[in-house]
Amino acid sequence: MAELAVSPTGIPGLLVVSLPVHGDERGWFKENWQRARMVAAGLPDFAPVQHSVASNGPVGVTRGFHAEPWDKFVSLVHGKAFGAWVDLREGPTFGAVHTQALDEGTAVFVPRGVANSYQTLTEDVVYSYLVNDHWSPEASYTMLNLADPTVGIDWPVPLEQAVVSAKDRDHPFLADVTPVPPRRALVLGAGGQLGKALLAALPGAQGLGHQDLDLADPDAVAAFDFSGVEVVLNAAAFTAVDAAETPQGRREAWATNATGVAALARAAVQHGLTLVHYSSDYVFDGTQEVYDEEDPLAPLGVYGASKAAGDLAVSLTPRHYLIRTSWVVGEGRNFVATMADLAARGVVPAVVADQVGRLTFTADLAAATTHLLTTGAPYGTYDVTSTGKPCSWADVAREVYQHLGADPATVSDTTTEAYTAAAASSGPVAPRPARSVLSLERITTTGFTPTDQTAALSAYLAARAGTSEEQA
Structure with missing residues (x-):
């Protein structure tokens, strides 16, 4: 037999x-x-x-x-x-x-x-x-x-x-015979940092913005025509972590990050879609040295809680890749771009030094995504960040200043407590995890090698400087 x-x-x-x-x-x-x-x-x-x-x-x-x-x-x-x-x-x-x-x-x-x-x-x-x-x-x-x-x-x-x-x-x-075309990939949140990188990495993918599909509207998600679609990559999210602590922001965060993601998960089950969803280090409380994919969720604030709820919904779909990341840097507004602008203007900043993690560049996130989709990696949750020694926001700021020819010594350290007290006059400030270091063991066992964050930071700043010169 x-x-x-x-x-x-x-x-x-x-x-x-x-x-x-x-x-x-x-x-x-x-x-x-x-x-x-x-x-x-x-x-x-x-x-x-x-x-x-x-x-x-x-x-x-x-x-x-x-x-x-x-x-x-x-x-x-x-x-x-x-x-x-x-x-x-x-x-x-x-x-x-x-x-x-x-x-x-x-x-x-x-x-x-x-x-x-x-x-x-x-x-x-x-x-x-x-x-x-x-x-x-x-x-x-x-x-x-x-x-x-x-x-x-x-x-x-x-x-x-x-x-x-x-x-x-x-x-x-x-x-x-006209060849059978591949089924489409849909990128939600196509106008954001990650959405742009995904569209660049997935030729032929269709990008959808908020005006095309409002993730906060479950009825719109349920009514959307997913025929001919194989993969949905959800890079859409409510990411204003401080605004999420306000009454209006709380509702918007939960509508997009939790209720909308649950509707998307239902659609994935109904239509047999592969759902790729991106999550955050904010689903953890930051009390551990390193977090892996199996650690229990323990968000500190509204944003983290809404993302954790979305994660749970996605985890129930048969074909899903839930990709958790931290400290994202891409084309658009982000911490590195802000520090680069401050360095160019000669600003002497005080930057939080008691929050530790690793940067993640959107090109790396997109590359990890295509790797999972094309290699038949097991469905499930994967942590994806750059590699390298974990550092603080202040360390990153000094690295940016040095790379751009500004004096890194002008970047001074401050604490999360002091930053929160200073920013509270402008409105609520969300709690941040003190440690956002994610384990990369699972993603590397699939054959994907993330980029070193120092090398990626240098390449990002060089490309950004080149873009600025072209525009000038």
Whole structure:
């Protein structure tokens, strides 16, 4: 009896599954779909929602080629068949072919956009199909002619002797097939620091701003058309941590960071989306030396509490990457840009020295995101920051001053308590975690290497200076 095994083919994502079949004089039994074991063996956790069964009577019944708009797990309940698959997806493997003998002990996982065809080799063949979207008469299929000479399938039963529908005989040849485009990636919060970096790292992604989809409106999220979307990257958030301590700000923070994210998580479940969500060190209280992904949430303020609530909602979606980060620096307003402006104006600042963490550059966050999405890394929570020795805000300020030719000694240390007391005259000041150092062990075990924060800071300041010179 064969062991359960999942084997790749020459078509990316097309997988052959060897199924153990247990038999005796009474007949046989197999686990046709066993999620936990099959996923552990290498099958995607594709979340099937419909099971269909097709019966074919005579030898030589030939169906296809059909590239369907969903993922498909096909196996035989009875009989033997010959399977052929052609990659009709846009990309370098367009036109790639795989053929496979099928019986009760062999199944095939067919990714969206790969055309499948089956020819019966015995009478009364029964096929079983699991798909991760509900069949609809409006569903769009991409077809290929069974007799295409450029594909060159060596059919066991010649097509002139096979049982083929008139429709399947009239499909276009490969030269006339329009490749199946990849499903879209949506970037929410496209105008922000991280959103801009994600759009740069994900060619073809669609960026949505607040005016396109208001995350604070659950009804708008529920009504949004996610058809043709595969991944949603949520870089939208209410990030005004001090304003969140006001009555109005509290409502806005919870509406966007918690209620809106919960609505997005529901949509991800409903539409089978992969949800990438970005969170913050503010979900922790800052009392530990280092935080990892499994540490309990303990936010100090309203912003952190609203982000923690959103994290919990995201963690319940089957396909999610929850990426926690800290001290984000990108294109737009941020601490490093502020210090650079102060250095250019000759300001002598007092900067908090008792909050410790690491910088994170949006290009690194975007690179980590694409790494997780393209390598098939396990779903779950990942901490992502730059590497290097943890430092304080005052240390970062001095580094900025030195890099720009200003005297780093003019940056003096202050405490969180003194900063809060001075800023309180302008309104509420949110509590900040004293330590925001996140463990990078989990993300590095996937093969991703974050950037050293000192090197990244130098590159950021150099690029910013170059941009300023061009604009001048």
